[in-house]
């Protein structure tokens with residue numbers, strides 16, 4: 001007697017779909033991580049390897065992208081209901097579909113808290129606090145204070161281009177004049193304050209304002225590359241915060257690839273994206289006040 005198959009399910013896990021809806025200059029974003037688990041008459045594929053009842057997991061992923069285009073994403077629940085109903089009613093062997101969705105919330109830059117009044121309509125910051133960093137070093141004479149932040153996730157759904165780059169025989173990247181630009185900002189900045197004789201900066205105010213300038217520069221830069229955006233972010237901090245001499249930024253390019261919906265007879269008008277988590281471009285640089293030394297270590 002062969003061992004008996006117990007409960008089983010299959011499907012594509014963690015399809016990262018980002019749906020942008022463009023209402024003129026005001027964009028709306030839905031960012032989901034969708035996992036599909038199907039079950040039904042699946043004994044044969046396990047026992048004999050016959051795929052006759054198997055809708056490929058690749059198809060379940062494509063369905064997520066196609067439904068994002070066709071039906072939009074009003075709420076995760078509604079989207080999940082649509083998908084589950086589709087799999088169960090369109091494929092006879094599939095008896096049960098479980099759709100699990102995680103939703104990542106985004107806020108507009110410029111409509112809340114520290115960024116009040118600076119909205120672009122297409123600039124977002126992921127909800128949930130970033131981590132604030134502080135490093136203080138003293139050798140008995142001089143101080144070095146480096147503050148910073150990490151995991152401040154931001155996204156522009158337009159005003160980003162990338163073209164005119166070097167092309168060699170391995171280059172396949174298409175040039176683009178309208179892409180999504182997203183990154184997790186990691187930044188460290190060094191204060192000019194080194195001496196107990198000098199008045200100390202207001203650390204809290206300095207942090208809040210520096211964070212605000214980073215967000216505002218990200219939102220307001222029409223970007224031809226993430227490198228250019230990085231420089232604008234650093235330069236804005238140096239220009240506006242006299243207490244800071246140096247800032248080092250590390251910006252992963254969180255790629256959002258347009259999904260090809262042509263095979264399903266659908267046009268993707270910059271609406272449905274696959275949010276890849278790796279590999280990612282990593283753009284890093286120090287921006288300095290003229291005449292100051294670079295002392296934030298590279299790592």
Ligand SMILES: O=c1[nH]c(=O)c2[nH]c(=O)[nH]c2[nH]1
Pocket residue numbers: 162173224225226227253281
């Ligand atoms: O802003 C970018 N800078 C790059 O250096 C680069 N390289 C790449 O493939 N895409 C991008 N985007």
